[in-house]
Amino acid sequence: MLVTLRLMIDLHSHILHAIDDGSRSLADAMTVARTAVAGGVSLMVATPHGRSSISSGSRYSVALLHERLEELQGALDRAGVPLNLVAGTEIYAEPGALERLRAGELLTYGGSRAILMEFSLAIAAQTAEELIASFQLAGYRVVVAHPERYRFVQRDPNLLIPLIERGALMQLTADALVGLQGTQMRRLAELLLQHGMIQLIATDAHGPHLARMPNLAAARETVTRLSGSEAATLLTQRIPAAVLADEPLDLPAPRSVGHRLTLW
Template identity: 25%
Template sequence: MHSHLLPGIDDGASDMETSMELIEGLKNQGYSKLITTPHILWDIYKNTPEIIHSKLDDVREELNKRSIDIEIHAAAEYFLDDHLSELLQKKEPLLTVKDNMVLVEFSVMHMSMNMKEILFDVQMAGYQPILAHPERYTYLYKQYDVLHDLKDNGCMFQLNLLSATGGYGKTVSEMANYFVKHDFYDFIGTDMHHTGHLARLKTINVSQEVKTLVNSGRIVNNQL
């Protein structure tokens, strides 16, 4: 429910051949349904529902040609920026993972000053925000009050599968383990961008904590 598989529209798959390699690789890993989520970050990736749906149609057509049997849908990963605020003000419909659930992110480099305000606006517009990879906001390392506040205010959270295995470094791994232990996560995603991610997924050694989390029934990917 978090990946970048549509060709040529963000920092994920660069072309159709790469899209096919990543999707077939996920199918071989046991995935049967994908909800890919290209970035909408207006300063860099000016994606719209029309662009995303057009690329999704192209991917589905190519999968059909190659007889790759896997279900694929598309939503988006919305950056909490002025463009998203504008969409909400204009009451433009957002692309949802399911029903009213919207995947969102903010800067992994520094704290966004109006992040809480935009998240509140997302909720007031009737959407359920899912915060992508909270463990990757390393400037919040051991300063988790912000994320506890978001959780208390109804935000859902998504773990990057590679985060808990050291795929993004020690600090991210420690933060992921903290959030696992404190029952933050509702979803798990690959956040797959490229063949390097696919290669790591093939050899991943999931921690006992993550296995326990999945077996607890707290993770609700299977409801999508």
């Protein structure tokens, strides 16, 4: 069991310290790393926020990202914590983002062609699709961060289907699935999962100061219970690995939610 779990990959985290609203100190980052490893994660992508409009406390730059990552990886190696870090960016879909990505100011997943993208929570489904299409046309594979948080998804999960059909991968947040974000969010997460609308699970861990610690193992257990162990392996290991390696994926088609939602 543990041998399998140790292969888990977390594609969304704010583990790096003092760069955005994630870990505040190297000690915090070490705590996040140790928690992830204890839960069976062996590879974590650090994806600090890369928004151009600097929100409170953000100091994002690629140079600082690499500096923090090397500092943390060195500390992990010296302490014997078996976690490999990879660099990425949580890219906010805003004007100029594609140009910044091409210029190397925003990062793909570890130098692959895949990117982690987040939207304004109030974005319309059609706008999200157009933004995804523009990055895909430029040659990128798009992973959509936390689809469960967008209002259009909360109103009508079926609006995700065209996005998935055009190849975008939906990254569910582990906390949402295990109930740490409330009952409504858990029910929506389960609904998305059970209708094939989720292609991978990640933690979006921010650190102890926000009580947002990595918990991929708990989410994996939930996937196993709801959808079986094969799905759990797919969502926490095989698809994340394929994303990092730019490998093609042959995924099951999403299924429509047939009944009216009364979650929100």
